[in-house]
Amino acid sequence: MSFTWIEKLEAEKKTETDYRKSGSRWEVVVKPEQVEAAARAAWDAGYFIEDISVVDLQEGFLVVYHFDHWQSPGRVTFKVLVPHEKPEVPTISHIHSGANWHERESFDFFGVVFTGHPDLKPLLLPDDLGFHPLLKKPEERASLDAIANVPEKPQEKPQEASGQAP
Amino acid sequence: MNPEQAFRNLAGDFYTRSLQPGPTENTLILNMGPQHPSTHGVLRIVLELDGEYILRADPVLGYIHRMHEKMGEVKTFAQYLPNMGRVDYLHALAWNWAYVGAVEKLCGVEVSERAEYLRVVTSEMNRISSHFVWWGAYLLDLGAFTPIMYAFDDREWLLDLLQIVTGSRLTYCYFRFGGVSDDVTPEFVEGTLKWCEHMRERLPMYKALVTDNVILRNRCEEIGPIDLDMARRYGATGPVLRGSGVAYDVRRAEPYSVYDRFQFEIPVGTGAGDAMDRYLVRLAEIEQSLNIIEQALKTLPEGPHMHEKAPKRLKAPKGETYFAVEGARGKIGVHLLSDGGKNPYRVKLRAPGFSNLSLFAELVRGVLLADAVSILGSLDMVIPEIDR
Numbered sequence: 001m002s003f004t005w006i007e008k009l010e011a012e013k014k015t016e017t018d019y020r021k022s023g024s025r026w027e028v029v030v031k032p033e034q035v036e037a038a039a040r041a042a043w044d045a046g047y048f049i050e051d052i053s054v055v056d057l058q059e060g061f062l063v064v065y066h067f068d069h070w071q072s073p074g075r076v077t078f079k080v081l082v083p084h085e086k087p088e089v090p091t092i093s094h095i096h097s098g099a100n101w102h103e104r105e106s107f108d109f110f111g112v113v114f115t116g117h118p119d120l121k122p123l124l125l126p127d128d129l130g131f132h133p134l135l136k137k138p139e140e141r142a143s144l145d146a147i148a149n150v151p152e153k154p155q156e157k158p159q160e161a162s163g164q165a166p
Numbered sequence: 167m168n169p170e171q172a173f174r175n176l177a178g179d180f181y182t183r184s185l186q187p188g189p190t191e192n193t194l195i196l197n198m199g200p201q202h203p204s205t206h207g208v209l210r211i212v213l214e215l216d217g218e219y220i221l222r223a224d225p226v227l228g229y230i231h232r233m234h235e236k237m238g239e240v241k242t243f244a245q246y247l248p249n250m251g252r253v254d255y256l257h258a259l260a261w262n263w264a265y266v267g268a269v270e271k272l273c274g275v276e277v278s279e280r281a282e283y284l285r286v287v288t289s290e291m292n293r294i295s296s297h298f299v300w301w302g303a304y305l306l307d308l309g310a311f312t313p314i315m316y317a318f319d320d321r322e323w324l325l326d327l328l329q330i331v332t333g334s335r336l337t338y339c340y341f342r343f344g345g346v347s348d349d350v351t352p353e354f355v356e357g358t359l360k361w362c363e364h365m366r367e368r369l370p371m372y373k374a375l376v377t378d379n380v381i382l383r384n385r386c387e388e389i390g391p392i393d394l395d396m397a398r399r400y401g402a403t404g405p406v407l408r409g410s411g412v413a414y415d416v417r418r419a420e421p422y423s424v425y426d427r428f429q430f431e432i433p434v435g436t437g438a439g440d441a442m443d444r445y446l447v448r449l450a451e452i453e454q455s456l457n458i459i460e461q462a463l464k465t466l467p468e469g470p471h472m473h474e475k476a477p478k479r480l481k482a483p484k485g486e487t488y489f490a491v492e493g494a495r496g497k498i499g500v501h502l503l504s505d506g507g508k509n510p511y512r513v514k515l516r517a518p519g520f521s522n523l524s525l526f527a528e529l530v531r532g533v534l535l536a537d538a539v540s541i542l543g544s545l546d547m548v549i550p551e552i553d554r
Contacts, residue, residue, distance in 0.1 A: 023271065023488030049401045050490075051521075053501045053514035064501065066488065066516075070398075070412050073419035075488060098400035101524045109235070119184075124228040124553055127180040133236055134512075142505040146484050 005045040006076065010034055024066075025074040029081070032089050035065075038078050039092035039099075042067045047076065049092075052102035054110045056134065058141045061087050061112050081144070082112065091117040109134040181226045185212050193221060200229045204307040204539045207549030211526075218534050223527045231553040238513030243269055243480050244343070246510065251337035253515060254551035256296040259289045260493035261551075262341040265513075267422060268489035268500040269343055273482050278473040280466065281345035282424045287462045288331060288340060289491075290455040291358070294365075295324050296494035297448050304445070304543040305376060308385045313376050320368060323361055330354045344476025355463050362456050369453060377449065386442035390529055390541035393439060400525040403518050404496025405447045406545055408432065410439030416492035428461045430454045441544035448546070482506065495519050495546055517551045 006014060006026050013029040030038050050066040065078040080089055091114040093100040103114040104123035111132040114120060121127065182195060199210035208229035214222040234253055238246050250265045251258035263285060270277060277285075298321040302314030325335045331350050332340040340346055376382060392402065392410050407414055413432040417425045433450030435443030482504040490499040496518025505511040522545050530538045 021271065022486065023268075023490070046398075048398045049521075050497065050499055051401075051501070051514065051516040053512075055503055055512050064514075066499070066501070068497075070407075070414040070419075073414075077488075096399055096401070097396075097528070098402075098521050098524055101520065121180075121184055122228075124231045126228070133233060134239075142511055146505055 005041050009038055009041055011038065019074065023075055024077040026076045027079065028077065029079045032080055032082055035078070035080055036090050036092060036095070039065070039095045042076065042078075043095050045069075046071070049096040049098050049102070050075070052099060052106055054106045054112055054134075056110060056136045056141060057081075058143045060084050061110055062144065063089055063106070063112060065092075087112045088115050089113075090115050093117055108132070111135070181210075181212055181224065185214060185222065185224050192216070200226075204542060205549070206303060206543075206547060209523075209547065209549050209552075213535070213538075215535065218536070220530050220533055220535060220538055223530050223538070225523060225526060227549075227553055229553065230550050232550075234515060234554045235513055238510050240509065242508045243482060243510060246513070247341075248337075248339045251334075251339050252550065253554060254493065254495070254498075254517070254519075254548050255336055256299055256548050257292055257494040258336065258338040259285075259292040259340060260491055260498050262338060263289060263423075264489060264491045264493075264498040264500045265502075266341040266343060267491065268487055268502040269480070269482070271489050272485055272487045272502055272504060273343070273477070273480060275344045275477060275480075276473050276475060277423075278345050278470050278476075279424075280349075280469040281471050281473070283462050283466050284331070284346050284350060284471065285341060285423060286425065286428070287350075287358070287459050287466075288328060288338075288346075290458045290462075291324055291328055292338070293494045294452050294455050295321050295328070297452050298324075300448060300494075300543075300546045301372075304546070305382070307539055307543040308382065310376065310379075310382070313372075316368075316372070316375075320365065323364070327354060327357050327361060330357075342472065342476070343480055345470070345472035347471075349471040355466070358459060359463055362460050365452070365456055369449070372449065377446070383442065385537075385540050386445055386544070387440060388438060389441045389537050390533070390544060391438045391440045392525065392529065396525055396528065397439075400528075401521040402496070402525060403521065404493065405444050405451065406496065406522045409435040409444035409447045409544075411435050411437075411443075416490050416497050420490060422489075422491060424462075425458075427465075428458050430457050441540050444544045444546075481508075482510070490516070493518055495548065495551070496522060515554055517554060519545075519547045519549075519552045523547050523552055 011028045011030045015027045017024050017027050019025050047067040047069050050068050053064045055062040060081050060083040063080045067076045103117055106112050107120055108122050108125045194215045196213045196215055199205040200208040210226040212224045213220055234249055250261040253261045298317040302317035305313040329335050331354055332338045397407050397410050411434050413434050415432045431454055433447045484506040486503045488501045490497050499516030501514035503512040
């Protein structure tokens with residue numbers, strides 16, 4: 001399996017991750033202005049879009065793009081961090097048409113604006129709802145370092161090992 | 167009601183108005199659904215028609231939106247489990263699996279071997295029952311009433327069997343972190359093998375009665391062809407993608423659980439990727455699922471149905487993971503983040519029907535309204551899964 005296209009990408013950070021732990025082979029952190037080029041490179045390399053997931057964090061919104069491949073499966077994840085004050089990411093719906101609905105859904109739930117989107121109207125929520133239901137309260141937000149990367153080794157054994165579950 | 171209000175209602179709601187008048191004059195804006203029988207649930211499609219032909223289509227979602235992703239953040243990991251059976255009521259066990267698998271991956275919980283086999287057996291049975299409902303309902307859309315009676319007859323037996331192990335008939339919540347909630351009985355194993363035999367006798371009848379029927383063929387062949395470019399652009403998965411000839415199945419591509427131990431084929435469409443191809447792929451999948459069930463039950467290992475080290479009280483570490491399984495409609499994905507608290511920090515549910523339906527608007531441009539019904543049915547949507 002060749003990942004040379006990822007090595008050529010312009011990005012802030014590229015990490016090869018343990019597929020069995022994180023579910024992704026590569027995690028690529030890109031700047032908002034690099035999203036389009038990254039999506040284009042993924043398309044040219046034969047990838048299709050799985051989904052776009054947004055996470056509300058202290059540092060801003062983490063927009064997570066998941067891509068996968070038919071012939072050489074292995075998830076590639078792109079991550080973009082945008083500030084709460086200006087939650088704007090360029091659309092990729094002109095490259096991956098399926099992103100159109102995922103972007104509308106993310107706009108519904110978080111208010112992340114995908115600039116250049118052909119029709120950013122509500123998808124799942126009423127058109128006159130007036131708020132974004134998945135936003136967290138500022139004191140509930142976790143920091144980026146704490147969760148958005150799977151730690152190499154969990155510091156403590158997460159579960160007590162005894163007996164059967166109820 | 168004052169006259170002004172009446173006229174505003176005539177102009178339609180937000181979605182009707184947002185479909186701006188098109189390039190041609192004398193077109194008709196028609197609302198199909200949300201209560202249209204062929205939309206199977208509450209899907210609404212705003213159509214712009216020129217005579218019988220569709221110029222533009224705009225699916226309107228959200229009529230059965232329940233904010234499952236928010237519920238994931240306010241419930242504990244275990245409390246959220248029953249939600250999964252409600253996301254897609256036809257293949258509830260695949261959603262069980264996607265979520266349970268993601269949590270197990272995040273927390274490093276191991277699953278007992280017997281439970282892995284039981285998960286495969288029940289999930290494949292559930293896949294068949296889902297395909298039965300699709301088969302019956304699709305033919306109902308196309309005007310054939312009898313097949314749904316046959317399908318539900320066979321499905322009834324299947325649901326009786328699943329009821330023995332899971333305790334429910336539709337919205338299953340059978341999987342647990344580290345295993346399954348209950349062990350199977352010898353009657354279940356025996357009954358399921360008998361039912362598999364019965365199905366192998368029934369499937370040729372399905373073919374002779376329905377699949378070879380010339381009316382069905384005329385309604386499906388060369389209708390709604392999806393080419394590879396379109397399938398990839400929209401991220402189509404499942405039988406919709408395989409109908410176009412791509413043998414992409416998560417059970418093979420990213421083998422999870424014990425699927426790599428069984429012999430089964432990935433049926434693909436033969437040519438155009440039309441509605442008939444998608445139809446044939448699903449029927450062939452029923453047979454392959456029967457193969458898997460028989461192999462799994464004949465090699466079912468002894469042992470506990472929960473892993474000895476399964477956590478009594480789940481404590482998730484901080485982290486992020488993604489887990490995908492193959493549902494009856496395609497790739498089901500769960501993107502799970504935890505900040506170390508008792509609830510998930512964020513759960514993103516990837517519904518296969520969502521991506522599959524998103525190509526509908528492009529696919530039906532220029533086709534007859536009656537063919538759009540056939541195309542819609544061939545995509546096999548479950549609206550609660552799409553709306554979540």
